[in-house]
Amino acid sequence: QKEVEQNSGPLSVPEGAIASLNCTYSDRGSQSFFWYRQYSGKSPELIMSIYSNGDKEDGRFTAQLNKASQYVSLLIRDSQPSDSATYLCAVIGISSGSARQLTFGSGTQLTVLP
Amino acid sequence: KAGVTQTPRYLIKTRGQQVTLSCSPISGHRSVSWYQQTPGQGLQFLFEYFSETQRNKGNFPGRFSGRQFSNSRSEMNVSTLELGDSALYLCASSFTLTGELFFGEGSRLTVL
Numbered sequence: 001q002k003e004v005e006q007n008s009g010p011l012s013v014p015e016g017a018i019a020s021l022n023c024t025y026s027d028r029g030s031q032s033f034f035w036y037r038q039y040s041g042k043s044p045e046l047i048m049s050i051y052s053n054g055d056k057e058d059g060r061f062t063a064q065l066n067k068a069s070q071y072v073s074l075l076i077r078d079s080q081p082s083d084s085a086t087y088l089c090a091v092i093g094i095s096s097g098s099a100r101q102l103t104f105g106s107g108t109q110l111t112v113l114p
Numbered sequence: 115k116a117g118v119t120q121t122p123r124y125l126i127k128t129r130g131q132q133v134t135l136s137c138s139p140i141s142g143h144r145s146v147s148w149y150q151q152t153p154g155q156g157l158q159f160l161f162e163y164f165s166e167t168q169r170n171k172g173n174f175p176g177r178f179s180g181r182q183f184s185n186s187r188s189e190m191n192v193s194t195l196e197l198g199d200s201a202l203y204l205c206a207s208s209f210t211l212t213g214e215l216f217f218g219e220g221s222r223l224t225v226l
Contacts, residue, residue: 034213043204043217044157088157092213101170102147102213104157 003027004091006105014113019076021108023089026070032092033065033072038107039085048074079112086110116141118218120205126224132193135221139186139207145169146188147215148180151202160203163188164211192223200225 006023013019021035032051036044050056050063050072062075072091076083089105119138127133139146148160159172163182180190186207192199202222206215 032213036215043219044215045217046214049214090213101159101162101172102215103159104149106156 003093003103004089004105006087006089006108008106008108010109010111012111012113013079015079015081017079017112019079019083019110019112021074021076021087021089021110023072023074023091023105024070025072025089025091025093027091027093028067028070030067030070030091030093033063034090034102035061035063035072035074036088036090036104037085038088044088076110079110081112081114084111118205118207118216120203120218120221122221123219124222124224126226127195128226129195129197131195132191133195133223134189134191135203135205135223137188137190137205137207137218139188139205140216143207143209143216144186145208145211146182146186147206147208148188148190149204149206150174151204151220152200157204160190162211169211195225197225199223 004025035048037047038044048063050065056063060077064073086107086109088107121136145164147162150158161180162170166182177193182188202220204220206217208215
């Protein structure tokens with residue numbers, strides 16, 4: 001079982017719709033969760049971090065965390081073609097050496113259709 | 115504020131050679147992490163340094179090594195290159211040991 005799992009997509013949504021990206025993680029002791037966006041040919045950039053159960057909103061982006069279900073999601077409201085990118089879920093868990101390690105999912109490719 | 119700078123951006127090596135990649139973090143950032151990104155495996159964690167100490171290491175063979183200098187700049191080295199080492203190597207810095215990373219543009223290594 002992968003430590004951080006994402007649906008690889010591709011996920012296509014029309015412009016103006018809500019895009020929903022999902023991520024599950026295996027380490028129940030994980031405390032910190034992040035969403036990164038990576039445009040084609042570019043490096044990842046942090047767009048959201050969430051540490052507590054519930055929702056966290058930042059502009060058109062909402063991160064949702066449910067630790068009991070080991071599930072974190074990212075909602076993008078009013079999707080724009082410029083949101084087309086790969087979205088990476090990342091989780092800080094406990095590595096085999098008991099040191100915190102940031103583990104990335106394989107990413108979900110999102111395409112927003114004009 | 116300057117971002118994370120990685121050099122070289124592109125390089126081509128042959129099997130058996132070694133390579134050294136350099137990373138200059140954002141000013142004031144003391145943590146530097148290295149990742150390998152390939153289409154098949156995604157982003158794989160290599161190692162993390164904080165104040166010149168390796169704090170964590172991923173599941174890579176000993177051919178992959180790194181270090182951090184007193185000015186927080188970091189280098190990683192890959193010895194005895196294999197074809198499978200062809201990848202984008204990303205360096206990321208952060209102020210402390212958190213997951214809020216700022217990535218450089220990467221060094222794209224091709225091994226022939």
